[in-house]
Amino acid sequence: MMISPNFSLWGKVLLLRFPLFDLGIVLESQFVHVCKLLRESGEQSLIPGLPDDLALRCLAKLSHGYHGLLQTVSKRWRNMICSSEYANYKAKQGWTDSWLFVLTERSNNQWIAYDPDADRWHPLPKIVRAHDDWQHSGFSCVCVCNHLLVIGGSYAPQDSALSHRKPIVTNEVLQFDPFTKQWTSVASMRTPRSHFACSVINGKVYVAGGRNSSSTMGLALVEAYDPVTDKWEELPPMPYPQMDCLGLSYKDKLHVLGDQAGLLEQNTSELFDPSNGTWCTVEDTWPFSRAMQFAVQVMEDGRLYTVVDWGESLIKTRDNEKGEWYNVGSVPSVILPYHSRPLETFGYGFAALKNKLYVLGGTALKWEWLGGGRYDIRRLSLVRFCDPSDNPLKWKETRPMCGLSCGSILGCASMEERFSS
Numbered sequence: 001m002m003i004s005p006n007f008s009l010w011g012k013v014l015l016l017r018f019p020l021f022d023l024g025i026v027l028e029s030q031f032v033h034v035c036k037l038l039r040e041s042g043e044q045s046l047i048p049g050l051p052d053d054l055a056l057r058c059l060a061k062l063s064h065g066y067h068g069l070l071q072t073v074s075k076r077w078r079n080m081i082c083s084s085e086y087a088n089y090k091a092k093q094g095w096t097d098s099w100l101f102v103l104t105e106r107s108n109n110q111w112i113a114y115d116p117d118a119d120r121w122h123p124l125p126k127i128v129r130a131h132d133d134w135q136h137s138g139f140s141c142v143c144v145c146n147h148l149l150v151i152g153g154s155y156a157p158q159d160s161a162l163s164h165r166k167p168i169v170t171n172e173v174l175q176f177d178p179f180t181k182q183w184t185s186v187a188s189m190r191t192p193r194s195h196f197a198c199s200v201i202n203g204k205v206y207v208a209g210g211r212n213s214s215s216t217m218g219l220a221l222v223e224a225y226d227p228v229t230d231k232w233e234e235l236p237p238m239p240y241p242q243m244d245c246l247g248l249s250y251k252d253k254l255h256v257l258g259d260q261a262g263l264l265e266q267n268t269s270e271l272f273d274p275s276n277g278t279w280c281t282v283e284d285t286w287p288f289s290r291a292m293q294f295a296v297q298v299m300e301d302g303r304l305y306t307v308v309d310w311g312e313s314l315i316k317t318r319d320n321e322k323g324e325w326y327n328v329g330s331v332p333s334v335i336l337p338y339h340s341r342p343l344e345t346f347g348y349g350f351a352a353l354k355n356k357l358y359v360l361g362g363t364a365l366k367w368e369w370l371g372g373g374r375y376d377i378r379r380l381s382l383v384r385f386c387d388p389s390d391n392p393l394k395w396k397e398t399r400p401m402c403g404l405s406c407g408s409i410l411g412c413a414s415m416e417e418r419f420s421s
Contacts, residue, residue, distance in 0.1 A: 046059065046076060046077065046080060056080070056085075056086070056089060057089075059077070059080060059081070059086070060086060060089050060090050060093065060095060061095065063097040063098070063115050063117045063118055064097045064099070064113070064115050064118075064122075064178065064181075065097075065114075065115025065117060065118025065119070065120035065122065066115075066118050066120070067081050067122075068120075068122060084180070087177075087179040087180045087181075088179070090179050091146075091179040094146075094417075095417065096146045096178055096179075096415065096417045097115060097117070097178065097417050098115065098116055098117065098353060098354055098414075098415065098416045098417050099113050099114070099115070099143075099148070099178060099414065099415040099416075100113065100114040100116070100351060100353050100358065100412075100413075100414050101113050101124075101141065101143075101148050101176070101411070101412065101413045101414070101415070102114070102349060102360055102361070102401065102405065102409060102411070102412050103136075103141075103409070103410045103411040103412075104361055104401070104404075104405045104406055104407050104408065104409055104410060105135075105347075105379075105407045105408045105409075105410060106379060106404050106405065106406050106407045107403065107404050107405045108404065109126070109127060109129070109132065109135075109136055110123055110124065110126050110127075110403075110404075110405075111123075111124040111127075111176070111411070112124065112401060112402055112403065112405050114383070114399075114401075116353060116354055116356075116398075119398060119399050120399065121399060121400075121401055121402035121405075122402065123402065123403055124176060124181070124183075125181060125182060125183060127150075127174060127183050128183075129155075131155040131168065133157075133158065134155040134156055134157050134158065134168075135155065135156050135157075135158050136153055136154075136155055136410070137153060137154060137156070137194070137410060138152070138153040138154045138169075138194030138195040138196075138210075139151060139152050139153025139154075139194065139410075139411065140152060140153070140196065140198035140207065140247075141411040141412070141413040142198060142199070142200050142205055142413055143200075143413050143414065143415035144200045144203060144204075144205055144227055145203060145227045145228070146178065146179075146415065147175050147176060147177055147178070147227065148175065148176040148178075148413060148415065149173055149174070149175055149186075149205060149225075149227075150173070150174045150175075150176075150411065151173050151189065151198060151205070151207065152169075152170055152171060152172070152173070152189060152192065152193050152194055152196065152207070152210070153169075153170060153194045154167040154168060154169045154170065154194040155167060155168045155170065156168075166213070167194075169192045169193065169194050169211075169212040169213055170192055170194075171188045171189040171190070171191060171192040171193070172185065172188050173185070173186050173187065173188055173189065173225070174186075178415070186227075186230055187225070187230045187231055187232055188232075189207065189223060189225075189232055190221075190223055190232050190234060191212070191219065191221050191223065192212045192213075193207065193209075193210035193211065193212050193219060193221075194210055194211060194212065195210050195211055195243055195244045195245075196208060196209050196210025196211075196219070196243075196245065196247075197209050197210070197242065197245040197246055197247030197254075197256040197257070198247045199247035199248055199249040199254055200249055201249045201252055201253070201254060201274055202252060202274070203226075203227070203228075204224050204225060204226055204227075204274075205224065205225040205227070206222070206223075206224045206235075206247065206249075206254050206272070206274070207222070207223055207224075207225075207247070208221075208222040208238055208242065208245070208247060208254070208256050208270075208272070209221075209222075209238060209241065209242030209243055209245045209256060210242075210243055210245070211243040211244075215241070217241060217243070218241030218242050218243035219241055219242070219243065220237040220238045220239075220240065220241045220242070221234075221237055222234075222235040222236065222237055222238060222272070223235055224274075235272070235277065236272075236277055236278070236279060238256065238270050238272075238279055239270065239279055239281065240270070242256055242258050242270065244258075245257060245258050246296070248296050248298075249298070250298065250304070252274070252275070253271055253272065253273050253274070254271065254272040254274070255269045255270070255271055255282075256269060256270040256271075256272070257269045258270075269281070269282055270282075297350065297351065297352035297357065298352070299352055299355060299388070300355060302320070303317055303318070303320075303388075304317060304318040304320070305317050305318075305328075305352070305357060305388055306318075306325075306350075307331060307350050307359075309346075313330055313331035313344065313345070314327050314329075314330050314331075315327070315328050315329045315330060315331065315357070315388070315393065316328065317388065328388060328391070328393065329386070329392055329393035330393075331345070331348070331359050331384075332384065332395050333345075334364050334380065334382070336364065336366060336378060339366055341367075343364040343365065343366060343378075344364065344365075345359075345362035345363065345364050345380060346362055346363050346364075346365075346408075347361075347362045347363050347407070347408030347409065348360060348361055348362030348380075348408075348409060349361055349362075349409030349412035350412070351412045351413070351414050352414060353414040353416060354416060355387065355388075355389075356385045356386065356387055356388075357385060357386055357387075357388050358383060358384070358385045359383075359384045359385070359395075360383050360384075360401065360409055360412065361379075361380050361381060361382070361383075361401060361405070361406055361407060361408065361409050362380050362407070362408065362409070363377055363378065363379050363380065363407055363408055364377075364378045364380060365377060365378075366378050379406040379407030379408075380406060380407065381400040381401040381405060381406040382397060382400050382401075383397065383398050383399065383400055383401060384396065384397050384398070385398060
């Protein structure tokens with residue numbers, strides 16, 4: 001069906017998304033009529049010609065990236081999108097949408113979110129904290145039960161005049177609700193910690209190791225959070241303390257990878273089995289260390305992908321039967337305007353969403369020939385993605401991050417809506 005160039009932007013959005021509404025095919029002329037009626041000051045229904053309950057279903061099916069656009073249509077639509085009725089309806093239906101959450105070094109502790117369906121970024125509400133002007137780092141962020149959790153970490157002053165102040169390690173847990181678009185505090189960890197292993201297994205969040213002001217050489221303490229009961233449970237400790245470690249959920253077990261993974265000829269990891277509450281040390285091959293730029297993403301088919309930054313940013317995947325890693329491509333260099341040389345990026349984020357791998361932000365060092373030469377730090381807001389099943393990888397650019405968000409990525413987590421069959 002052809003869409004008239006005079007058709008309004010939000011009308012096109014609805015038209016393109018209406019096949020999801022179980023309403024059948026809606027004619028363009030009907031939407032033109034809707035546009036006209038909604039611009040009249042006294043509209044009595046959400047969508048003229050439809051009962052409000054059906055209109056609510058239509059609006060609730062639109063993903064979060066369109067919400068800012070929908071709120072400009074009319075006062076009643078704005079009130080509906082911001083209402084608890086709308087949030088509760090989406091929650092009841094389980095329509096979370098797909099989200100990519102990101103926090104960057106230059107965003108003043110304000111998270112942003114990306115909607116791949118709408119190809120739009122938007123800022124989340126600012127988190128109100130006691131140390132709002134301090135940099136939050138060393139935390140973990142995961143998505144569980146359709147919510148984003150930001151767990152633990154430390155706060156350090158950004159003002160050089162306060163550099164003598166020691167970082168504050170916290171046990172707080174903050175939760176973002178995608179339905180109400182609000183942050184709330186949930187139950188705190190039993191132990192304050194930063195730079196710790198964290199992962200989700202069967203709907204529970206597991207944290208292990210890390211460090212705090214009283215355990216600078218590492219923690220062996222382990223605990224798990226149940227979002228249904230909003231309680232933390234103490235678990236058997238690790239055999240040895242770990243800090244600056246990574247948590248990886250694989251085959252319903254928690255792997256804790258220490259700082260030396262990838263630096264030794266034979267790597268080991270601590271493995272926790274939640275089914276019997278036991279720890280064991282396993283030998284395995286991990287091609288990275290915590291000191292490097294890396295992350296591990298587990299795709300829907302169970303395949304693992306990681307970035308190994310040994311001077312060139314290689315994308316590797318794992319042969320799960322042999323336990324070996326092999327290259328599938330690399331993160332492309334960046335071409336800056338008026339600079340001929342391709343530049344490597346550092347401090348970028350690496351995430352998986354809807355069977356795509358994303359590389360976000362980061363910094364590049366641009367050589368400036370001024371008085372003997374110096375490096376100019378360029379903080380990037382660009383976002384690139386690829387389908388890891390393509391051979392070779394075909395990288396594409398999507399909409400860059402919004403607002404002040406650019407540079408090194410401090411936190412990154414994805415949440416994908418899954419429909420039951």
